[in-house]
Amino acid sequence: MNYIKIFTSQIYIFAFLFFIVALIVDKNRTKIIGIAGEFWVRKELNKLPAEYLFLSDVMLEVDGKTTQIDHIVFSKYGIFVIETKQRNTYITGNEHDKYWVVKAGRKKHYMYNPIHQNYGHKKTIEQILGLDDNQVIDIVCVSGQANLRIKSNKVVRVERIVDRILFEKEEKIEDYISMAHKINAMNIVDKKYRKQHIEDIQENINNNTEELRKEVVINRCPRCGNELVVRKGKTGEFVGCLSFPKCRYTKVIKKSNTEDNMLF
Numbered sequence: 459m460n461y462i463k464i465f466t467s468q469i470y471i472f473a474f475l476f477f478i479v480a481l482i483v484d485k486n487r488t489k490i491i492g493i494a495g496e497f498w499v500r501k502e503l504n505k506l507p508a509e510y511l512f513l514s515d516v517m518l519e520v521d522g523k524t525t526q527i528d529h530i531v532f533s534k535y536g537i538f539v540i541e542t543k544q545r546n547t548y549i550t551g552n553e554h555d556k557y558w559v560v561k562a563g564r565k566k567h568y569m570y571n572p573i574h575q576n577y578g579h580k581k582t583i584e585q586i587l588g589l590d591d592n593q594v595i596d597i598v599c600v601s602g603q604a605n606l607r608i609k610s611n612k613v614v615r616v617e618r619i620v621d622r623i624l625f626e627k628e629e630k631i632e633d634y635i636s637m638a639h640k641i642n643a644m645n646i647v648d649k650k651y652r653k654q655h656i657e658d659i660q661e662n663i664n665n666n667t668e669e670l671r672k673e674v675v676i677n678r679c680p681r682c683g684n685e686l687v688v689r690k691g692k693t694g695e696f697v698g699c700l701s702f703p704k705c706r707y708t709k710v711i712k713k714s715n716t717e718d719n720m721l722f
Contacts, residue, residue, distance in 0.1 A: 498601045499529055499542050502619050509533065510623070511638045517646040520582055524646075527579045529599075532638040535626040537594045539583055540619070541576035545604035550683050553610035559683030566683065572598045573612050586644070587637050593630045597622060681707045 503512050511532040518525050531538035551558030557568040573596070580596040583589070600606060601616040614622045631637070646652065679686055679699040689698045689708075699705040 498544075498616050499540065499599050499619060502616055503529060503531065505620050506531070506623065511635065513638065513642055513645065516641060517652060518582060518586065518641070518644055519646060520585060525579055525582045527583075530583065530638075530641060531623055532634045532641075533623075533626075534629045534631050534634055535623075536592075536630050537583055537587070537589065537634065537637065538623055539576060539580045539594060539596045541572050541579065541596075541598045542601065543572055543598060543604075544601045548605045548607065549600070550607040552608065553612060558608070561683075568683075573610060576612075583641075587640070589631070595626065679705060679707050681705055 500514055503510075503514075506512070513530050513532075514528065516527045516530055518527070527539060528542040529538075529540040531540065545560065546562075548561040549558055550561070551571060553571075553573055555571055556574070558571055560567050560569050576596045576598055580594050584591065584594050587594075596612060597619070598610075598613045599616055599619045600613060604615075606613065606615070679701070682699060682701055682705040684705065685700040686697045689696055694710075697709045699707045
């Protein structure tokens with residue numbers, strides 16, 4: 459028996475299988491990362507006292523629009539709407555920015571501000587349950603090894619999510635248990651419906667990618683990602699970074715011959 463030939467064949471088979479698995483993982487990288495992030499948040503939420511209830515991966519339809527919420531925690535101290543982000547990168551931004559800067563090594567891209575996204579989820583829950591603004595608390599929970607440079611108390615790391623929830627001590631809601639049952643009953647579990655929802659979101663992202671890119675390029679510093687502002691110098695107006703003098707990026711403003719629109 460040729461053991462060398464058999465051993466070599468096994469190596470080829472193993473290499474082929476490894477290649478297939480690598481392709482599958484790469485194709486579904488974003489989905490896998492998202493699932494991992496939500497898993498760690500659920501693990502932390504299970505540490506809450508027994509009186510707290512929570513639902514995960516909730517899909518609701520209100521006024522013909524579908525909303526998917528990562529986690530909702532129900533308690534007499536308020537309803538907590540949680541958006542999860544799994545990142546192992548530098549993240550820069552603040553509560554009011556439309557986009558946050560995400561850096562991984564020398565690569566940089568922009569993401570829609572998840573605080574804004576989660577605010578929409580908060581309003582959906584308020585509408586369904588008939589609650590006031592102060593009764594629903596929106597939180598963005600970041601898992602992974604992200605280096606956060608975010609100026610907002612609405613953003614916490616996964617290991618701090620329980621502390622953030624328990625920080626609320628004022629009793630605001632009496633019938634939170636019935637509210638949890640109501641949301642659970644409204645949760646859409648049909649796989650085809652959920653698949654269509656994801657496809658619609660992806661199509662919307664694809665349609666708006668170029669618009670997002672153009673808007674960011676115009677309003678953001680290409681070096682640090684902070685806002686660009688118009689400044690006046692000895693030779694006229696120029697665009698400078700809001701982080702000056704930490705960031706010294708500048709670009710001269712060119713005027714068109716026919717209009718006063720700034721081109722930079």
